[in-house]
Amino acid sequence: AIIGADGANSAVARQEVRGADRMPYVFAYHEIVRSPQSGQADFDGTRCDVYYQGRLSPDFYAWIFPHGETTSVGVCSANKGFSLRNAVGDLREATGLDASQTIRREGAPIPLRPLQRWDNGREVVLAGDAAGVVAPASGEGIYYAMAGGRFAADAVDALLETGDVRALATARKRFMKAHGRVFWILGIMQRFWYANDRRRERFVSICRDPDVQHLTWQAYMHKQLVRAKPLAHVRIFLKDLAHLVGLARVSQPSGKP
Template identity: 35%
Template sequence: MVLRVAVVGSGPAGSSAAETLAKAGIETFLFERKLDNAKPCGGAIPMCMVSEFDLPPHIIDRKVRNMKMISPSNVEVDINITKPDEYIGMCRREVLDGFLRDRAAKFGAKLINGTVHQLDIPSKNTDPYTLHYADHSSGSLEGEAKTLQVDVVIGADGANSRIAKAIDAGDYNYAIAFQERIRLPEDKMAYYENLAEMYVGDDVSTDFYAWVFPKYDHVAVGTGTMKVHKATIKQLQAGIRTRAAKKLAGGEIIKVEAHPIPEHPRPRRVVGRVALVGDAAGTVTKSSGEGIYFAAKSARMCAEAIIEFSNQGTRIPTEEELKIYIKRWDRKYGLTYKVLDILQTVFYRSNATREAFVEMCSDKDVQKLTFDSYLYKTVVPANPLIQMKITAKTIGSLLRGHALAP
């Protein structure tokens, strides 16, 4: 037999899974409802993604080496990457997603321009799954109704995942992010040449941070807040526009977009022979709201588990075997998620804690630790003396601003 796998959604998660599977000779179907999809996103990726996912230079619009953190009282802390070859990559999602999708197809994944709207679950655990989809390949929006049978399904269809609903994966809490793409006059854009800004304060986000990220020919200006505060999102966006007003003067809004961001994993990420990856599973980190790398990585790890436990596609893997992908994922990144969760809880609580957070970011050791963890996705423990110094400084910053008061 040759194992048949359907991957629903071709964002960074879906295309990475499809490429890995197709390279191993597994019959892979990659579904995408909108081939020119421009996912609402800041588009910041860590440097390690470029090498790990073999991204060519044209995917990176800008190499950001300077980051400005701006506190509620407008204290600015500059964080500069000092090593000459290090950077944060800024990309446009339509370019990144298009590249990854085309590469998966080049390696043999069968790309279907279709919207999957139903998944039939078989009663016997060796029978195939049936996907019902609208095929848009003729150019029609409504599409032609079609079905496909497969042995394994990967749900990579983002935060509003239909595959997650079909397998009753359970809900997650989510944040809502709002973003405006703004084209700036040349002199204003020059300021953001290789600089990104992060603003904190309850005027710009009650739960996270607001950002100005440079893109190809514009800046992405946005903010996010938890679902419970979502009615305030436009007010928060007005907050970041006011704070950055001078730097954005004369800018023209070219796109307005909004999308949910999952806050934690779904209760069930593998059910039967259906596995969720990326946003569909809930792999975005707290504090930073980073999801692109983790989407691609979770999908690749899921695909690798499928290849391993199907004996290179010659047998059907079981639910227990697919769940090993989740175990491996949690073992590799569990600590990262926990640390970022604690950071969010401690530092985004009030304007006093946010002031303390920005103050703490002025410390060179904190900057190095943060950048190393972000750029390389490995938590490199600092030597014990530096760790003690960071801890003392953190507590000091919190105490100075009376930020530890309930």
């Protein structure tokens, strides 16, 4: 049996799993630069910055993620006509990081949603980016790749023990049972709130809310929806509704990161 864990451009998936050649992607590009001292160029080595601005990404986000001596400056987009490299250059210039030494440049496709099928019904099952397990909206994939890898290994173990090829399908079934609802909600959130700058500004305003921050952090840490604190859910619902109908006031984007 084979576990195909060879990335978003998985040759195993394309050759063996029906529908894998139609995987939708966003494209990520980042530049690793030498980190300046904190305080220089408005840089804080203890803070991760995320930018929801159409000029930096028309449908996803841009980022500055410090990693000690180096920093990742990057952007994602599914718009094939959008220049990721120019957007990163604009972000570096706007934040003063254009003066930092560029160590390397990297780019890669990131799958947008899990494939409808992860196995070929015989001896192959997929895991990680090859299976499309990257969370919408955030682009997080490491945890989900590890979880999917465990489910794929369990499925192969069951196949080898029983000889029943149907065991391979349990990898996707178990993953979607554990994480499918979170992926569905994040997908809706991305399609709606990332659609234009006006909605992105409202999304950022929502994220300033302490209830949203607390529940989002809990969901992120435990990788499941948080059902505690019903009053917090009610408050969030009412605030979201106010933004949806335009009653909540938000500042207009300044055009500067």
